[in-house]
Amino acid sequence: MKIDIVGKGNVGIHLYKAFHGKADVQSVDSRSLKNLRHDSDLYIICVSDTAIREVASKLCSLINRNSVIAHTSGTTPLSVFEGLDVNAGVFYPLQTFSKSRELDYTEIPVFIEAGNQTAVKTLTDAALVMGCKVKHIDSEQRKHLHIGSILACNFVNHLWTLSDNYLKAHNLDFESLLPLIKETYSKISEINPSDAQTGPAVRNDEKTLRSHLDMLKEDGNLSEIYRILSDSIKNTHNIGKP
Amino acid sequence: MKIDIVGKGNVGIHLYKAFHGKADVQSVDSRSLKNLRHDSDLYIICVSDTAIREVASKLCSLINRNSVIAHTSGTTPLSVFEGLDVNAGVFYPLQTFSKSRELDYTEIPVFIEAGNQTAVKTLTDAALVMGCKVKHIDSEQRKHLHIGSILACNFVNHLWTLSDNYLKAHNLDFESLLPLIKETYSKISEINPSDAQTGPAVRNDEKTLRSHLDMLKEDGNLSEIYRILSDSIKNTHNIGKP
Numbered sequence: 001m002k003i004d005i006v007g008k009g010n011v012g013i014h015l016y017k018a019f020h021g022k023a024d025v026q027s028v029d030s031r032s033l034k035n036l037r038h039d040s041d042l043y044i045i046c047v048s049d050t051a052i053r054e055v056a057s058k059l060c061s062l063i064n065r066n067s068v069i070a071h072t073s074g075t076t077p078l079s080v081f082e083g084l085d086v087n088a089g090v091f092y093p094l095q096t097f098s099k100s101r102e103l104d105y106t107e108i109p110v111f112i113e114a115g116n117q118t119a120v121k122t123l124t125d126a127a128l129v130m131g132c133k134v135k136h137i138d139s140e141q142r143k144h145l146h147i148g149s150i151l152a153c154n155f156v157n158h159l160w161t162l163s164d165n166y167l168k169a170h171n172l173d174f175e176s177l178l179p180l181i182k183e184t185y186s187k188i189s190e191i192n193p194s195d196a197q198t199g200p201a202v203r204n205d206e207k208t209l210r211s212h213l214d215m216l217k218e219d220g221n222l223s224e225i226y227r228i229l230s231d232s233i234k235n236t237h238n239i240g241k242p
Numbered sequence: 243m244k245i246d247i248v249g250k251g252n253v254g255i256h257l258y259k260a261f262h263g264k265a266d267v268q269s270v271d272s273r274s275l276k277n278l279r280h281d282s283d284l285y286i287i288c289v290s291d292t293a294i295r296e297v298a299s300k301l302c303s304l305i306n307r308n309s310v311i312a313h314t315s316g317t318t319p320l321s322v323f324e325g326l327d328v329n330a331g332v333f334y335p336l337q338t339f340s341k342s343r344e345l346d347y348t349e350i351p352v353f354i355e356a357g358n359q360t361a362v363k364t365l366t367d368a369a370l371v372m373g374c375k376v377k378h379i380d381s382e383q384r385k386h387l388h389i390g391s392i393l394a395c396n397f398v399n400h401l402w403t404l405s406d407n408y409l410k411a412h413n414l415d416f417e418s419l420l421p422l423i424k425e426t427y428s429k430i431s432e433i434n435p436s437d438a439q440t441g442p443a444v445r446n447d448e449k450t451l452r453s454h455l456d457m458l459k460e461d462g463n464l465s466e467i468y469r470i471l472s473d474s475i476k477n478t479h480n481i482g483k484p
Binding site for chain 1: 291317336345346349377379392394400402404407412413414416419421422423427438450453454458463
């Protein structure tokens with residue numbers, strides 16, 4: 001399989017590594033398109049959401065008619081390719097990519113959407129070559145999935161940042177929490193996160209909640225987050241309702 | 243070492259298991275105090291915060307003067323034992339305990355506070371017998387640590403619950419996110435969570451943020467959480483400021 005990865009950001013670099021040794025893959029600069037091959041089976045566009053359309057348009061005039069073009073964005077619909085005469089699709093690997101870390105690709109699900117059967121087949125083959133699990137969803141569901149991942153990962157990482165900053169400000173170290181965080185994560189790979197909920201809010205421990213809000217009152221942002229998430233825990237678990 | 247664990251809730255059961263085979267440990271019902279030994283080295287009170295004082299008072303009249311009494315609460319200060327003629331302390335293992343899961347105790351830090359040297363020594367010995375790391379903090383710091391752990395674990399688990407519920411409502415499964423969540427966790431054991439932040443807020447991707455808020459507008463709770471945490475990410479990372 002012949003694949004050109006267009007774009008050399010985090011996602012582009014990781015996808016290049018993921019295909020390296022498993023397919024005839026090369027990495028292409030998304031602005032110059034220098035070295036772009038005209039006869040690859042698949043062009044994976046790894047650029048910012050706003051640049052996808054422009055890069056796709058350029059590619060169309062340079063490549064074979066039976067090639068497939070795909071973007072990797074969680075937010076951008078398949079319709080970004082509308083009006084372009086091309087086999088188009090979305091190749092969305094649900095993983096967070098940072099340059100310094102190696103990943104186990106066999107665990108990563110790739111969510112595929114395609115405009116025609118040629119694109120379905122090529123994108124499925126590519127995901128399998130990469131060693132990933134293949135899932136099929138449409139643009140609307142992919143948006144929902146993206147929101148779900150922001151809640152479960154981006155916001156989670158931010159809470160860890162807030163915790164880190166709060167502990168540092170009180171001469172405590174966040175590293176002490178790592179075993180607890182690890183166990184919190186391990187639990188939800190076995191049981192439903194709802195069933196794993198612990199803490200003062202789900203215990204309806206008003207005394208502790210009030211005492212913590214009092215300790216946080218100097219920090220408007222942190223006390224608002226503490227209050228809203230505690231209220232949300234109570235609502236979700238029907239705590240404190242008559 | 244002779245230890246009575248007073249209270250048979252999650253924490254009590256886990257501590258009993260943790261000491262089993264390493265110390266002469268027994269589990270005692272916190273109401274009846276049936277089987278309580280009068281000559282143990284240490285009594286660890288594992289009851290709700292509001293019941294600690296009462297159980298401690300009862301114990302005082304039943305045990306040897308050189309024994310040590312400790313509670314395991316993150317929120318309750320050492321002063322809960324004030325006025326009782328006893329070697330008192332706090333034995334706070336920073337871990338989440340659920341009945342069904344086994345734990346690796348060598349990773350768990352135990353935070354100790356003590357009213358006198360006898361209590362310091364006995365509690366330190368107990369933590370070491372259990373195989374844990376020993377840390378010393380006072381009641382004020384323990385409260386901060388507790389708040390840090392609520393942010394990093396209780397609230398994080400709740401975001402996973404919200405994500406699970408949201409995905410289920412859109413016929414998607416939360417299990418697809420587990421590799422992404424695992425990687426999100428793995429990153430912060432290597433780099434600072436602040437440096438690991440990804441997502442639309444830290445990219446200042448207003449278009450995606452607005453589109454997501456629009457998709458969430460039917461759900462008042464979720465859209466408020468989305469907005470507040472996105473704003474907090476921007477504030478923390480100085481995004482979008484002139």
